[in-house]
Amino acid sequence: MKKSKPQQRSPVLDESFAGQLDPPRRVVESQTVGGGCISPAWQVLVERSDNGERERLFVKRNSMAMAENFRCEASGLTALAQTGTIRVPSPLATLVHGSHAYLVLPWIETSKRRNGFFEEFGRRLAQLHRATSGDQIGWHEDNFLGSAPQKNAAMQNWPHFVAEQRIGFQVRWAVDQGLADRRLQADCERIMSAMPEILDGRQQGTSLLHGDLWSGNYLCDDSGQPVLIDPAVSRGCREAEWGMIRLFGACPVEFEQAYQETWPMNDGWQRRSSVYVLYHLLNHLNLFGSGYLGQCRSLAAEIVSQ
Missing domain, CATH: 3.90.1200.10 (Aminoglycoside phosphotransferase (APH), C-terminal lobe)
Known part of the structure; x- marks a missing residue:
């Protein structure tokens, strides 16, 4: 679906959501990004509690009413990824924390489209x-x-x-x-x-x-x-x-x-x-x-x- 324009005001991410991941993570830094036209989105650098490794995540957040939407999106991504035919980010988590629902994906580094x-x-x-x-x-x-x-x-x-x-x-x-x-x-x-x-x-x-x-x-x-x-x-x-x-x-x-x-x-x-x-x-x-x-x-x- 072609979406409407994203919100103009930058929302604030409640970084405590990362503690609900498995394993728990700690947010090192975050910044708002495009790509969340229905939901605000962030690129988030986190540190894992089990081994101290750092990784970048893509995080979408919305009201709790969007929890089922996020769950279905994650299910669809998983089904597509399992085909092994084209790259698809495998969901890391869908969760409800505080008054919000979250969808957490691995960050995808993008580039300009090349010939071919x-x-x-x-x-x-x-x-x-x-x-x-x-x-x-x-x-x-x-x-x-x-x-x-x-x-x-x-x-x-x-x-x-x-x-x-x-x-x-x-x-x-x-x-x-x-x-x-x-x-x-x-x-x-x-x-x-x-x-x-x-x-x-x-x-x-x-x-x-x-x-x-x-x-x-x-x-x-x-x-x-x-x-x-x-x-x-x-x-x-x-x-x-x-x-x-x-x-x-x-x-x-x-x-x-x-x-x-x-x-x-x-x-x-x-x-x-x-x-x-x-x-x-x-x-x-x-x-x-x-x-x-x-x-x-x-x-x-x-x-x-x-």
Whole structure:
């Protein structure tokens, strides 16, 4: 999810959180950093109590209401890291301390993107999808797309899942909030009814999806390799990954070419992936308001007319 601008005032970190880690740490120094657009974030240098070694951490903090969001984010990062296909920071802890929730990750040193970065990123993403291929749909629990709930209960087939748990959920939410007009609601209902036809031609099977690959959710580390952060994981058709990539991913054509060379998607994937772009646009409508209504109406009408 593309987030709103971060807070302008620098928050103060309660350094006593480090004593709750395992093993306990002592904060040596900390500084606020970008990358926490929903939650304030810090780079923190700590010293371990067991061996005195120092390490740098990335720490996000928010109200206790975000504890479940942080737990789901950590679970998604762990699932992605376990594939061994692309670098992902393995969570060190999620905890509640005082009146705040915390997510603690190892610090990732980043660098400017080098020549060939997007080709490598495309190959690695295709490897992730291929290594996790199977037939499961959804996820073992609901989680979050940014700060929005994401429903993941398995359905009988993929088109039904997309219709009910993706487009349907977002449209019902938008209607409840008074954000979806009759035209958008009607077009989305048509899309839901026609979902088997709209998604026909895709490769069968599912993969583990990052789920929120906008340009702020991948990094280039100090060795020039891609790194994934802030996922909204589920299992689904890998074409769904391209919803956010197409919307806000800012990935050049060489990224797509490298992906296709590694594990090609079936012809027509660009047309089919418009449904997943719509999912993310509807989510932005629900989170950020009517400024996204025009884009939602335009894309929904385009899908209906195909």
